[in-house]
Amino acid sequence: MSDIVTVENLSKTYDGGFQALKNTSLSIRQGEILALLGPNGAGKTTLISTICGITAPTAGHIQVGGHDVVTDWRAARKLIGLVPQEINLEPFELLINTVRFSRGLFGQPPNAAFIEKILEDLSLADKKNARIAELSGGMKRRVLIAKALAHEPRVLFLDEPTAGVDVELRRDMWQLVERLRADGVTIILTTHYIEEAEAIADRIGVIRKGEILLVEEKTKLMQRMGKKTLKIELRAPIDAPPDALSEFDLSLADGGQALIYSYDAAGERTGITRLLASLQSCGLAMADLQTSQSSLEDIFVDLVQESAA
Amino acid sequence: MNWYGVAAIWRFEMARFFRSIIQSIVSPVLSTSLYFVVFGAAIGSRIPEIEGVSYGAFIVPGLIMLTVLQQSIQNAGFGIYFPKFIGTIFEILSAPLSSFEIVLGYVGAAAVKSLLIGMIILATSFFFVDITVKHPLWMMAFLLLTAVSFALLGFILGIWARNFEQLNLVPLLVVTPLVFLGGSFYSITMLPPFWQTLSKFNPVLYLVSGFRWSFFGTADVPVAASLAAVLIFAGICLAIVTWIFRSGYRLKS
Incomplete structure (x- = not known):
């Protein structure tokens, strides 16, 4: 399998002097589900934000689909979808408009049928004309996923997708991840829930204090360490x-x-x-x-x- | 060029405008009408003509400028501040959009909104005073330049502001006084010499004067100076915006 994301010797030091990532390298294979595990403050979100272009790297290189995220950012970013940890949504806008907005933002021409399908897949279709503020917490989380998928990304980052989500929705989410993988989307998720990584990931990465301790096939890891x-x-x-x-x-x-x-x-x-x-x-x-x-x-x-x- | 991205921001911002239609349109029209009633009719009837123009008509360009300045700053400032405040800015920053495209979306929408309001106020004024526009093309040009450059200023303030108070601070404490002291409601020739000289340092004077010239053909300062002032101001704002995106100031960590 070829690598779709490569991170080489990435370091990130914030203005305050806090070093969130220390000379981190990571290869993500095309079409896999990689779970990044780590305690709070380990650098998971910083790693994702840097790959997505929200945080500027202090040193090192990142390529997505062969495109450098700094020098060839336009091509690299088109391939990426990001579901953030926090529920950040414009409260007064209609659900469907926020999803259309995301698709346009990433440079894709309107495609009503595709948007409909995403909303259908995420059980949001009957709420498409509701205002975001009227939706439940679980629905808002699904809206974030719909927005991230709206431009048909090849790599999807899910930052703590199931934090504070009930069991049923969590299972729905796992099924969705499986379907996306079947479509060839590469998925990177960070999580606190180890059962989640155990249930859906192909490979597990463990990150601590800005360093990747290991990245290994889940089954091998469990055999070796179990x-x-x-x-x-x-x-x-x-x-x-x-x-x-x-x-x-x-x-x-x-x-x-x-x-x-x-x-x-x-x-x-x-x-x-x-x-x-x-x-x-x-x-x-x-x-x-x-x-x-x-x-x-x-x-x-x-x-x-x-x-x- | 990511035109779909620019259009997405533009449409999203315009939707915000039409969503709060009362706040967006009714409120500026109402306050302008009050100015006409109070200044134009009540006080204006005791003020003789200024430079051959009735006082009611004389204040129309100043009123439009006042509102366009405030609206441009407010719309662009809020447009970029609100995503920062609620956290949706991550999407803009992670999208394949250049800084120019982001500015085009936000500033473009804010400028169009304030132009719309400016035109509505002009239309409203026809109900109160007898007014003709001598140089309509120049009028549009001044209005457009002003709307764009002050929307740029609003964009800068929106990025700079850390809270709603800061967002409103500059418009309230700096821009509004400058507009009132910039000859919006009087000709500076009515002032004592010292204040006339001081007024020449007020950039808003040049905007109002140029704009008023496009209506009546008379001005406090030469039209060329007005045009130069607007262009310089727009240039400074553009330079600051460029620096903001280059350095990631208050946008990227």
Whole structure:
């Protein structure tokens, strides 16, 4: 796959002296969904704003679709749609006019059928002649997406698209992202919700204090960093794991009612069979078994803490 | 050139104008009519003709200028300040629009709005006074130049302002006094010599004088000086706007 966005050695220092991005490089592949994860103030929004031309870079280069965003900005910007984090809309204008406005702004001739289709896709069609101020919060967020899509961008940035959005709308949004990807649109989203990245992203980027810690395929990342645990519930509580089982590095849980065994899911030998056999020879009776896999959230917390240490 | 983008801004701004039609049109017409009634009829009947023109007719160009100046500044200032205030400016800044195209959209819309209002006031004045325009083309030229250059000034103020108070500060404290002291309602030949000289430093005097010349053929200062003054003023505003976009002043971080 070719890269549609390349960021090379990008740095951004604000006037106040705050360095939001430190020599950041990133390649975004054509047609992928990339989730950027990071704590508040990590530099996610600065990165997006700089790619979109709202913030001027201090150093480094950005190309979108082969066009430099500083020297060939007109061509680069036409390819980009941006859904901002804050709900910023002209309150007194009609919904349909704000969407038409966005299309014109990006240099596209009017196309009523296309605008209709976007509004239809976002379940906004029956509200098209309503004033923005009359819409609910969830609808306003969808209007922002409609505006960003109005000029048929090839790259869509979603900055915290589902912050403060109810579960149903969040699922709608994910479906929309899937449909857009099917149309060949590259999608970059920033999010606090790790389940969101887990649910829809192809690749995950983790950003912290202006630096990209890693960018990796989601499945590989989860395999590599993910730990599996086996929880063995016992019929009778015990005070400590038997010495005979010390090689398994077990820990007690539920007040001695359960044993926890951690293992590498990707490893060739998990050791489970041996552990279960050993348990039996120790005379411990099992009531139940449970396995669980660490979520992207656990991985993320580990990563961010690791780099902080 | 992104003409669709310019048109989008222009149309959006004009929609704002027609949305608040009462504030946009009825209010300037009403206040102008009050000026005619108070100055023209009540006071004007006790003032003799000025330079062969009845006082009621004499104040028409000044009144139009007063409103066009205020409206140009206000419309362009609000037009660019409001997106900054509510945050929608991000869309303008991320769009494939050059600074020239952005200015063309906002300033163009503001200038057209104030020209419209100027024409409405002129039409209103026909109901109150007997008036003929001697040089209609020059009148349009002065009106257009004034509308554009003061819309540019309004645009600058809109970008500079951090809150609504600052947005209204300059029009209120600087522009309105300059207009009133710039011979809108009198000829400066009526002033003592010292004040006449001082008035020559007031740029609005040149606008009003040139504009009045296009109506009656008489002026406080030479027409060429008026024209030069408007062009210089427009040039200064253009230079500042260019600098704003080059440096990203109060627009980009």
